Amino acid sequence: MTRKERYEYILNYFREHKPNVGTELQFGSAFQLLCATLLSAQCTDKRINAVTPALFNRYPSAKEMAAAEPEDVLEYVSSVSYPNAKSRHLVEMARMLVANYGGEVPDDPKEMTKLPGVGRKTANVMQAVWFGKAAMAVDTHVYRVSRRLGLVPKTANSPLKVEQYLMREIPEEDIPKAHHWLLLHGRYVCRSARPLCEQCAFDAFCPKLLEGSKLD
Ligand code: SF4
Numbered sequence: 147m148t149r150k151e152r153y154e155y156i157l158n159y160f161r162e163h164k165p166n167v168g169t170e171l172q173f174g175s176a177f178q179l180l181c182a183t184l185l186s187a188q189c190t191d192k193r194i195n196a197v198t199p200a201l202f203n204r205y206p207s208a209k210e211m212a213a214a215e216p217e218d219v220l221e222y223v224s225s226v227s228y229p230n231a232k233s234r235h236l237v238e239m240a241r242m243l244v245a246n247y248g249g250e251v252p253d254d255p256k257e258m259t260k261l262p263g264v265g266r267k268t269a270n271v272m273q274a275v276w277f278g279k280a281a282m283a284v285d286t287h288v289y290r291v292s293r294r295l296g297l298v299p300k301t302a303n304s305p306l307k308v309e310q311y312l313m314r315e316i317p318e319e320d321i322p323k324a325h326h327w328l329l330l331h332g333r334y335v336c337r338s339a340r341p342l343c344e345q346c347a348f349d350a351f352c353p354k355l356l357e358g359s360k361l362d
Contacts (some may be wrong), residue, residue: 147351152296153315157295159347160327167326169275171195175241176251176276178202181236183271189227197223208249211240216312235263253277267305274333280321284309287332288325293352294336 147155160167170191171194173179178198186194196361201222211219219233226232243249251272258269273281282288286304288342292298298311316324335342343349 149296149315152351155351156209156295156297157316157324159281160323161320163347164323164327164330167323169326172198174202175207176272177240178206179251179276180239180251180261180264180268180272183225183268184239185223185232187227187232187268190221193226197226205240208214208240208243211236212244212249214240226265232263238262239264251276255281266309270309274322274325278322280313280318281317281325282309282312282321283325284312285329286311286338287330287336288328290338291328291332292354293335294341295348296353305358 169179171179171182171186171239172183172195181201182194182198185198200221204222205214205219216230216234216237219236220229223229223233223236242252242261247257253273255266255269255273258264258272259266267283269287270281270283273279274283284292289305289308292308292312293300293302297315298308302308302311312324313321332338335346343352343355346352346355349355
């Protein structure tokens, strides 16, 4: 099977079986999605959803969070990974939003990545999920699944290279959903340590499985 045929098969499968996908993070505004996405780095969405209702109740917008101190925010996010750095980033990010962007999240990804704690992946999530644009956020799941399934060549050995390759190969209208398709496949089926290949719809042609080599 060629790479082009793999793309067709996989995208058709997801279009048919997962027509309605979206982020599992809970949020009520662009600011809250930005906070939740920032918090979700190296943490589970389940854990983030457990802490954000109280966090957003106390700090519903950038204005309220900008007036807080990192240690105030830390009380709400102490159970997530890297709580000290993340609470500091949240407050600094909120202060910059208030100071430079009228308290609103800018829609320009270049401006977004100027915010403390906001990298390319987070900016792409915002572009796709909130602004509905064709942006491919490559997190650990998207990166792993893309490489295992041979959607990208082995030379695509960084998140940026995988992003650029996927953006070239996936039809523009599928891109916002494709991020979730690949992410959820990685989270629930093609897991990092023990992938559930026997439950995978792509086991007949998955290069990684057929290769029988150590999974990366
Ligand atoms: S067959 Fe296994 S390694 Fe290949 S994509 Fe499916 S779960 Fe991942």
